[in-house]
Amino acid sequence: xxxFTATVTVRLKHGVLDPEAETTQRSLERLGFELEDLRSADxxxxxxxxxxxxxxxxxxxxxxxxxxxxxxxxxxxxxxxxRE
Amino acid sequence: xxxFTATVTVRLKHGVLDPEAETTQRSLERLGFELEDLRSADxxxxxxxxxxxxxxxxxxxxxxxxxxxxxxxxxxxxxxxxRE
Numbered sequence: 001x002x003x004f005t006a007t008v009t010v011r012l013k014h015g016v017l018d019p020e021a022e023t024t025q026r027s028l029e030r031l032g033f034e035l036e037d038l039r040s041a042d043x044x045x046x047x048x049x050x051x052x053x054x055x056x057x058x059x060x061x062x063x064x065x066x067x068x069x070x071x072x073x074x075x076x077x078x079x080x081x082x083r084e
Numbered sequence: 085x086x087x088f089t090a091t092v093t094v095r096l097k098h099g100v101l102d103p104e105a106e107t108t109q110r111s112l113e114r115l116g117f118e119l120e121d122l123r124s125a126d127x128x129x130x131x132x133x134x135x136x137x138x139x140x141x142x143x144x145x146x147x148x149x150x151x152x153x154x155x156x157x158x159x160x161x162x163x164x165x166x167r168e
Contacts, residue, residue, distance in 0.1 A: 003120070009127065024128070028147055036087070036131035043093065043127050044108070047120035063112055 001049040003083040006060035010069045010076045011041040044068055053080045085133040087167040090144035094153045094160045095125045128152055137164045 012018050018040060025038040046063065050056035060078045069076040096102050102124060109122040130147065134140035144162045153160040 021128075024151070027151055031147075031150055033143065033147055034132065036133065038131070039129040041127040041129065043125040044105075045121075045123040045125065047122070048118065049120065059117065063115075063117055066115055067108070067111055 001051065002053075003047070003049055004053060004056040005081050005083045006046045006048060006056050007079045007081070008044045008046065008060055008064050008068055008076055009041050009079075010044070010064070010074050011039065013073055013075050016073045042068075047083060053082070056080045085135060086137075087131070087133055088137060088140040089165050089167045090130045090132060090140050091163045091165070092128045092130065092144055092148050092152055092160055093125050093163075094128070094148070094158050095123065097157055097159050100157045126152075131167060137166070140164045 021038050021040045024040065025035055028035055028038070046060055048056055048059060050059060057078050057080045060080065064076045064078065065071070105122050105124045108124065109119055112119055112122070130144055132140055132143060134143060141162050141164045144164065148160045148162065149155070
């Protein structure tokens with residue numbers, strides 16, 4: 001078994017309203033910053049042991065499908081790195 | 085001016101309790117997944133126009149300092165990419 005960290009990034013699908021991001025953008029603009037757009041995402045860093053990077057990615061994928069992301073409104077991607 | 089996307093990742097400092105991450109980890113374990121650790125982070129993707137990648141990073145840095153991160157409990161890092 002090898003130690004991996006799988007990074008799962010969960011984003012709202014294009015077209016899904018994100019009032020929190022809008023509020024953040026407006027607050028930054030009120031502070032004088034100019035922005036074209038602001039998007040927010042949630043990141044989960046999962047430390048797990050697996051036979052291979054592929055097996056770690058498969059497991060992270062399953063965790064995203066079952067709990068971390070809501071497929072109706074979210075897209076997600078998974079990146080796997082070896083953990084020291 | 086060039087179009088950039090600055091990605092600001094905001095993490096809790098080491099040692100700061102993260103009950104949300106703990107709950108998420110426990111829920112995954114209840115579903116049968118084995119995990120060594122789970123950490124969560126917030127990501128803000130900022131689309132902005134700037135003279136250079138360095139200027140874009142400086143501005144994203146300032147936004148993190150002033151609003152996106154709380155320096156008492158958060159660390160953050162900034163990555164800048166050219167936007168198409």
